[in-house]
Amino acid sequence: MLNNQGRPTGVDGAKNVGSATGFATYTGSRGLSQVEGLIYEIGDVKRTGVDFPEVEDFESCLGGMERKEEIGLVGLSEPETMRHYTRLSRKNYAIDLGLYPLGSCTMKHNPRINEKVARIPGLSDVHPLQPISTTQGALDLIDTLAHWLKTLTGMPAVAMSPKAGAHGELCGLMAIRAALEAKGDARSIVLAPESAHGTNPATAALCGYKVKPIPATADGRVDLAAMKEALGPDVAAIMVTNPNTCGLFEREIIEIADAVHAIGGYFYCDGANFNAIVGKVRPGDLGVDAMHINLHKTFSTPHGGGGPGAGPVVLSEALAPYAPIPYVLAGEESFELVEHDVVGGKSFGRMTAFHGQMGMCIRALAYMMSHGADGLAKIAEDSVLNANYVLASLKDVMSASYDGPCMHEALFDDRFLKDTGVSTLDFSKAMIDEGYHPMTMYFPLVVHGAMLIEPTESESKGSVDQFIGMMRHLVKAAKEGETERFLGAPYNAPLKRLDETAAARNPILRWRKTEEE
Ligand SMILES: *Cc1c(COP(=O)(O)O)cnc(C)c1O
Numbered sequence: 084m085l086n087n088q089g090r091p092t093g094v095d096g097a098k099n100v101g102s103a104t105g106f107a108t109y110t111g112s113r114g115l116s117q118v119e120g121l122i123y124e125i126g127d128v129k130r131t132g133v134d135f136p137e138v139e140d141f142e143s144c145l146g147g148m149e150r151k152e153e154i155g156l157v158g159l160s161e162p163e164t165m166r167h168y169t170r171l172s173r174k175n176y177a178i179d180l181g182l183y184p185l186g187s188c189t190m191k192h193n194p195r196i197n198e199k200v201a202r203i204p205g206l207s208d209v210h211p212l213q214p215i216s217t218t219q220g221a222l223d224l225i226d227t228l229a230h231w232l233k234t235l236t237g238m239p240a241v242a243m244s245p246k247a248g249a250h251g252e253l254c255g256l257m258a259i260r261a262a263l264e265a266k267g268d269a270r271s272i273v274l275a276p277e278s279a280h281g282t283n284p285a286t287a288a289l290c291g292y293k294v295k296p297i298p299a300t301a302d303g304r305v306d307l308a309a310m311k312e313a314l315g316p317d318v319a320a321i322m323v324t325n326p327n328t329c330g331l332f333e334r335e336i337i338e339i340a341d342a343v344h345a346i347g348g349y350f351y352c353d354g355a356n357f358n359a360i361v362g363k364v365r366p367g368d369l370g371v372d373a374m375h376i377n378l379h380k381t382f383s384t385p386h387g388g389g390g391p392g393a394g395p396v397v398l399s400e401a402l403a404p405y406a407p408i409p410y411v412l413a414g415e416e417s418f419e420l421v422e423h424d425v426v427g428g429k430s431f432g433r434m435t436a437f438h439g440q441m442g443m444c445i446r447a448l449a450y451m452m453s454h455g456a457d458g459l460a461k462i463a464e465d466s467v468l469n470a471n472y473v474l475a476s477l478k479d480v481m482s483a484s485y486d487g488p489c490m491h492e493a494l495f496d497d498r499f500l501k502d503t504g505v506s507t508l509d510f511s512k513a514m515i516d517e518g519y520h521p522m523t524m525y526f527p528l529v530v531h532g533a534m535l536i537e538p539t540e541s542e543s544k545g546s547v548d549q550f551i552g553m554m555r556h557l558v559k560a561a562k563e564g565e566t567e568r569f570l571g572a573p574y575n576a577p578l579k580r581l582d583e584t585a586a587a588r589n590p591i592l593r594w595r596k597t598e599e600e
Contacts (some may be wrong), residue, residue, distance in 0.1 A: 118577065119170040123594045126157035155596070174577060176520045182542055182550050183387075186492040186523035186535025187280065187328055189358045189380035189466075190387065196453050197383065197446035206445050211437035215420055222411045222418035225438060228448045229411070232376060232395055235459070236354075237367025240403035242396045243410065244439040248355050251375025251394030252286040252322070254407060254434055258373060258398060259320050259349045260290055261405040261431040268347065270319035276305050278329055278527040283322040283353060292319060299529050303329040303485040303494075307338055314346045324353035325369070326360065328527040329485060330470065330492035330535070340370025349373065349402070357381045358539070359467055359491035362460030372399040378440075382447035393443035404429040409438060465540035466491040469547055473536055476551045480558045484530040491539070497532025505561045505569040507532035512580060513560075515573035517553045 111118040119125070143149055159167060176183070183190035201207060209221045229241045242258075245251040256273070263270055273287035276297045284294040295313050300306045305323060321343045325333045333339065340350045352366055352374040358381045366374050378393040379386035386392050398406055408430050412419040420438075424430040451459065467490055474483060474493035482498035497507045511521035511534075523535040538547055560568055571580060 116173070116577070117170055119167065119174070121594055122157045122159065122167055123155075123596070125167065126159045126163070128153075128156055128158035131158045131160050131163075178385075178387075178541070181518065181520070182538065182546050183520050184522040184536045184538060184550065185387075185520065186330070186494070186537040187355060187526065188387070188523065189355075189377070189491075189537060189539055191358075191380075191383050191539040192541040193383050193385045193446070194450065194453065197449045200449040201442055201445045207442075209441070211441075215418075219418055221441065222420060224448060225411045225441075225444055226413050226418060228444050228451075229395070231448070231451050232397060235361060235365070236371075236374065236376070236397045237365030238371070238374070238397035239367075239400050240398040240406060242398065242406045243444070244407060244435045244437075245375065245394040245396055246435060246440055247392035248353070248375050248377040248380075248394045249282040249286060250434065251377075251396045252282055252351070252353065253289065254394075254396045255351050255373035255375060255398075255402075256286055256290045256292070256320065257407075257431045257434075258396075258402045258405040259351065261429065262349070262402055263319055265405075265429060270317050270348070272315075272318045274310065274313055274318060274321040274343075276323060276327070278303070278327055278529045279322060279324060280328060280353060280355065280526075283324075287320075287322065297321075299329075302487075303327070303331050303529070304333055305335065305339060307335045307342075310339060311342055314342060314348070316346060318343070318346060318348045320349040320351050320372075322351045322353060324356060325366075326356045326490035328356075328535070329494050329529065330356075330359075330489040330537075331485065332360075332490055336369045344370065354397075355380055356491060359463055361463045362456060363463045366397070367399070371397075372402050373397070378443050378447040383450045384443040384446040391440050391443065393440035393447070395439070405431050407431060407434045409433070411438070462540050463491075466538075469538040469540060469542055470536070472544075472547055473538055473551060477554055477558075480555055481534075484533070492535055492537035494527070494530065495534040495536070496530040497534070499558065500532070500561060503561045503564070504566045507534055509569035509572060510534070510557065510561065512572035513557055513569045514553070516568075516575045517557065519550065519553060 178190050178192060205220060206224070209218055215222070225243055229243055232241050233239065242254050245254045260269075271293055272295055273290075273292040274295050274297050275283045275287065276299060278299055284296075287294045297310045297313060298306045304327065310321070321339065323333060323336070323339060325336055327333055343350050349372040350370055352369070352371040354366065354374040354376045357366075357376055361381055373396055375394045375396045376382075378384050378395065379390070384390060384393065408424055409420055409422045412421055454462065470491050470493050471488050474489050477483075477493070477495070480499065481495045484494045484496045500506065500510065507524050511524050514521045523533070523537075525533055526535060527533055538550070542550075568574075573579060
């Protein structure tokens with residue numbers, strides 16, 4: 084039996100989730116994996132809490148504004164509350180549980196030294212409204228991180244406040260728009276390759292630009308000839324990811340930059356894949372005008388339910404004057420915080436109330452300093468090595484989309500599943516039964532049924548070997564006609580296969596009490 088939230092309840096619910104032996108359990112739990120309802124379903128104010136005695140001669144001061152319905156709070160004891168959240172946390176997949184092969188997301192280990200440093204009281208308790216004289220250390224930290232970001236990218240300026248990659252894209256395009264408007268040259272088009280991450284065209288559209296897609300070549304890179312064709316006096320910028328979302332280095336990146344500069348436009352580089360080239364290539368040497376850096380990808384700060392992102396944006400000389408406020412300025416004696424642009428200044432304005440994700444800046448700097456310059460270059464090398472090991476170990480049974488080695492992630496498409504009756508989605512769901520979070524699927528859009536695998540440098544050879552073995556096992560099962568194991572997968576997850584389209588189209592965002600309850 085399912086309750087109104089689609090969750091199994093009681094004995095029948097156990098049948099619903101199935102078990103190896105087929106018998107239903109009294110609780111619906113399976114082994115030590117307990118079923119867990121929503122906190123509102125399992126709690127009840129009538130079971131816990133304190134009853135105060137009626138007050139005598141009570142006179143309300145609320146003038147008729149008193150609550151007339153039940154407040155609807157949850158009612159759990161402290162141990163019940165602990166268990167609720169701990170049980171939920173056990174249903175979550177995390178990088179601390181296993182390999183997390185989501186391509187484009189760089190799900191790497193967050194070293195615990197990061198957490199230790201972030202918990203130093205002087206850093207963890209700092210408040211953005213404290214007097215500047217008492218936050219010099221925090222400003223120094225932001226400035227030091229900014230220094231390393233500029234050094235690693237070879238760029239002269241960086242905006243530290245954007246709170247994610249997509250927010251950084253917005254920052255970069257707003258700076259580009261401000262620079263163009265300052266020249267009295269407002270333009271209307273932004274070019275983006277067909278393989279671009281969805282946030283690129285979304286950001287350009289949000290900034291009021293028309294997005295013109297640029298096709299890819301047969302070897303998975305930007306079609307330079309088509310790009311030049313699309314250039315014109317109305318093009319404000321091109322947004323290119325490098326290495327791109329197919330996991331390939333854009334060999335003609337300098338020609339791309341030169342071509343867009345020649346028509347008076349700017350080059351926005353999506354730096355989400357910086358992990359592959361950190362310490363090896365400086366984007367500033369490639370003609371980049373603006374690039375966001377996802378601290379939560381390249382610099383290991385937790386993400387994906389584990390923490391907020393952070394997306395500082397490095398800027399070229401041409402765009403630096405348009406950077407957002409607030410920013411930190413290293414003075415002779417102390418650090419200053421510039422909250423208002425100078426009179427006649429060019430800053431495009433403010434994106435965040437304060438200075439961005441301070442906690443993530445601390446973790447990212449701890450990560451950089453604990454690795455050093457040589458260690459960061461090693462990260463790029465090992466992440467590329469791991470991805471190529473995956474590619475080389477799977478390409479005889481899966482269909483690699485492009486010839487030759489990859490950068491930090493390996494792209495496959497669904498040709499190897501032809502005539503098996505198994506789709507990329509089914510295959511991904513079967514990975515859940517094997518205890519793995521699926522790789523990124525159906526992205527990038529330039530290949531059919533994409534499967535994008537990014538092991539990152541965090542994984543040992545042993546753990547990558549187990550992943551490869553699991554993938555080969557599933558490929559064999561699909562090719563040998565074991566379609567059942569795919570079509571209904573995941574069988575071992577608490578709720579089995581969900582209707583994700585319905586969940587996206589008709590999201591139920593608010594719990595409501597129903598009659599039976
Ligand atoms: C992750 C990612 C983004 C967006 O970054 P967020 O921090 O998730 O906003 C943009 N482009 C690419 C290629 C990405 O992988």
